[in-house]
Amino acid sequence: MTRNSPQEQRTDAARRMLEAAKRLFAERGYDGVSIRDIAEAAEVSKANVFHHYASKWALYQAVMEHCAADFSALLAEQPRADQGTAQVLACYTAAHLRCLLEDPDAARLFTRQLIDQxxxxxxxxAENLVAQNYQQALARIQELQADGRLRGDTDPALLALLLGGVNMAIFQLRNVLPRLAEHDPLEDPDAFAEGIVKLLIDGILPRE
Incomplete structure (x- = not known):
């Protein structure tokens, strides 16, 4: 039987702590979770938790920063040179939506902290981490505008808020969407993102 090395065991323990803490903080909030709760959920000792993190607040910071880094990594990916403007915007919108849907605990954690606390x-x-990611998304849109791929009178900040806000609404309504929409965005985030971007670019008024 192959045994994990001590380093691998430490890494696995730290990962379990982060995942357990993320889930519990998302469910109960910061004040509703103890180090004992996290240790039990991660199947480690309290001493092991304190070995990795000096305090509950330090662990909470690590969880929040880890969640924000995942989305930041998505935004850092360079689009292909042959992608059109609509494709670039749709790709980022779909990637953001997937990030929310694939890690609902992270999304719920930020939502709880920003809205309920x-x-x-x-x-x-939470506000600082969200602002950092927003600025990263905004910079991408501003690059498109600087390259002449968006109209000069387009408000990059408003566009970033619209695309991100639509995704947050979809995430919040994800459990009832099958009964509300003819086409469920959860089944095909790419098609949903393409539709949203097409709506923004083409508009809704009849063509003359």
């Missing part, structure tokens, strides 16, 4: 360190941390 009073002002404090946790909210400030």
């Amino acid at each position: 009073a002002d404090g360190e946790g909210r400030a941390l």
